[in-house]
Amino acid sequence: MSTVPTEAERAEDEALTRAAQRGEVAALARLLERHRPGMRAVALSVLGPGPDADDVMQEAALVALRRIGDVRDPAAVGPWLRMVVRNAGRAVLREARRTEPVADVPVPPVAPGSVTPEQVLDRHALRDWIWEAVEGLSPALRLPFVLRYFSLRLTSYQQIARACAIPVGTVRSRLSEARAQLARTLRATADDAHEETRARTGASWAEARETLAAAERGEFARVVADRYARDVVLRAGGEVLGGRALLLAGMDGDLAAGVRQRPVHVIAGRSLVVWEMDLVNPSDAPDHCPPGVAWIMTLDQGRVDSLTLCHTPRPRSDGAPASDEPHV
Template sequence: MSELSDTELTRAAQSGDVTALGGLLARHEAGMRGVAIALLGYTAEADDAVQDAAVVALRRIGDVRDPAAVGAWLRMVVRNACRARLRSTRDIPVADGWDLTASPLATPEQLLDDHALRDWVWQAVEQLSPPVRMVMMLRHFSLGVTSYEQIARALGIPVGTVRSRLNQGRAKLAEALRATAASAHDDAGALVAGSKLDALDTLAAAERGEFPRVLADRWAEDVVLTAGDVRGVGHDFLLRGMEGDLAAGVRQRPVHVVASRDVVVWEMDLLNPPDNPTHCPPGVAWLMTLDRGRVADLRLHHAPRTPAPSEAMAAVTAN
């Protein structure tokens, strides 16, 4: 591997050779870390920027147009991540600040689907424990629950725990990628497609009054639901919540799905009735953990409401 040029390794990685990609990351890790330290100092943020860049490389190696310049491309990804952090006090989602010729309409999942390494990456993600995997999936592949603060609120854990699980996940992901490089990989796209159908079927069945059938088929009898400060157990609790929303005229529309074998995220738009447009927040993420194929734990994370113009004006006046 060490005798091959960057061009040869990059082209091999773009063709799906996972060993070649690992060789590229190992070869250029020192340069990537040097960029991060130069911009952020010897901090945890610098480590995060390098780790995020490695995940981006897994998803985006197919976008490298000049294979001989892959080292500069990797350093650019790190540099942009660092600059985004310096420009803002908030946590920056992994996709922010990078212009890598991707379509502005592409989702993180679609970017991953665009090249042959997708199934290998997801096979490695599957090796992570469910709590770590959920944090990694939200951070790197969800649409609306990506910052440390958002993930912490969604999962009901401290921000420090989010950071700890991300660091643990990134380290274990690198190990898992190496361990699964030569093995057969399941079709990650089929898993996501199946989960999308489950989401659509669940909502359609609920509107037909058949939600009890879905719960009996796919949800554990002692499933735990957490939504903010509300916590309940069992099918009856879930059924009352769904029937209450439907009776109020609220509908849900799936917009994005991220799925592994036993950790699944459904991101939904919430469609309020015309006569009560502020009944619910604009969206909700279903964060589900499965046990033997059945949903055992569901956390609902609602997107923040957008203040109405009158509310926004009142807030400005008050300040």
């Protein structure tokens, strides 16, 4: 494609983009293939040849899958895709210069009042297609990938490393491997029909709220008996802290102290569920708990067999890194 697209090329881009926004997987695949040379040229100009450029191309494709609804001028999808690649490449360069985590790949802001990318995904088949492919990843690859691309608060490399109890370098290598595997799976399954995940996500939202309400009524033990494996393992900071008894004691202790949890985001797969919560401390003990917590749950035959708690670090007023002390 020439640097300045012709009217016919712009018209084709517009038609493909609108089709992709309606959930037509083949249209999105054609868009990515159509603009691959230009995207690759941007990656090479920012990073030079090598594995980083390959990683950025894979990451940009995933951003496009999730954020195609952001494109407000479908005829200009080419510049949007190249911008995604450029931003991803710059994030890699920032990470190379710094030891602390970098922000997730920037994407164009959503105009106030417009439909969010998550709402777009919730309406069409791309979400189901992506989720089915994610389920095919091994557990070691699935959790870092889900946190990076689907969570609200655990998206940086260092946060993922803490949640998964692995080095930051391992996070990056696992994400790279996950993206490569996912790309192969998505290409191979573009024409398949997959189960609806919207109902599963809605059910998980309801379960999170019901679990917390039951806990406040003193019925958390019943919930654990009904929905958790008998030998459920409780983890934090990469360590096994205990099992069912500690899980019950921790919830009872927080409730007795006046702490309440409020769900703010839910990620619901068949084998991995993440509930991100705000922690609301009592007015007389505002620092009792960190500001938030993620419940990272693995499932075996529909029952929780492992629960990892990953707390949002407390902010510090002096600009130093936030505290990462564990809390149960």
